[in-house]
Amino acid sequence: MNNLDPAVVKAFGEQWGKFDHTERDNPDLQRLFQSYFEIFPWHELPQNAEGFDLGCGTGRWAHFVAQRVGTLHCVDPSAAALDVARRNLQAHSNCSFYCASVDAIPLADASADFGYSLGVLHHVPDTEEGIKACVRKLKPGAPLLIYLYYAFDNRPAWFRALWRLSDFVRRVVSTLPFAVRSPLSDIIATLVYWPLARTAKLLEALGIAVDSFPLSAYRNRSFYSMRTDALDRFGTRIEKRFTREQIRRMMEGAGLQRIMFSESVCWCAVGYRRLETP
Incomplete structure (x- = not known):
């Protein structure tokens, strides 16, 4: 294997x-x-x-x-x-x-x-x-x-720049023991995923297109999903x-x-x- x-x-x-x-x-x-x-x-x-x-x-x-x-x-x-x-x-x-x-x-x-x-x-x-x-x-x-x-081949340059910043965080967090990276991922879900997702939901309700808004895919998803995916995203050493x-x-x-x-x-x-x- x-x-x-x-x-x-x-x-x-x-x-x-x-x-x-x-x-x-x-x-x-x-x-x-x-x-x-x-x-x-x-x-x-x-x-x-x-x-x-x-x-x-x-x-x-x-x-x-x-x-x-x-x-x-x-x-x-x-x-x-x-x-x-x-x-x-x-x-x-x-x-x-x-x-x-x-x-x-x-x-x-x-x-x-x-x-x-x-x-x-x-x-x-x-x-x-x-x-x-x-x-x-x-x-x-x-x-x-x-x-x-x-x-992000269908995203603008500023979106890709944000991802590069997040990828730097992932490279650090993913090397930490689970007892540390797990609560850190929960913090990221709380302070980043949830606010951006709910902001996208509000903007969409106002009639504004949010397809390019960061983490807009989570606007109708639960906090459990956000926590799960934050750990998936930031807790994994290999991401291609x-x-x-x-x-x-x-x-x-x-x-x-x-x-x-x-x-x-x-x-x-x-x-x-x-x-x-x-």
Whole structure:
């Protein structure tokens, strides 16, 4: 298992122990699931489709997917995260669990009817190789849905400058012990996420466009989500960001075709394994 960073795996195990998403009717998760999967070709899957969730974490997306498919293989390199996923998904008898990295997915090559990996592969040392590893598990013609952090290629220069400042903070906070970085992330959520998100909500109510306003995506989301994502954002040592074209090239290089990007989530994309992968 070479395509992982042990410190990152440990950090996510700690994160999902704190934010375990046990509230199954969480409206934030429902909305996010719908936005991520709006481009997913559910109608093209075979009956009783079998697929995988790479980097399943707490099972927050698997909870929704398992209701729609025959078998769902939940894969995560963190044993602590998998313990949470098992608890959260105990009502879904069609879920199986594997503690493995992306380069050691314990499924036969060309065996899966679908796969997805949301918010995971930008946290591994080699993102492109991670995509290739996922594609190898797909049957020819099967879809793969991925979400990767975007490089603000559709944002103005001042927005990218703010991100560089926040990234400096992340590089410091992410090296601290969990007992320190966890409360620091809560402070960031309280003093940065919440005020900016609620300001965006107020501006939107006044008829002002807020798409470019920092953290406007959180304007209708709960404080729990803000705390979760603040820890995700500032508590992780590896964070990679990609432009839309970089993601397209990586997906094509991994053997995917018919690539389509979401118009509402930057950058969430789906592609289909080539019938003959070179």
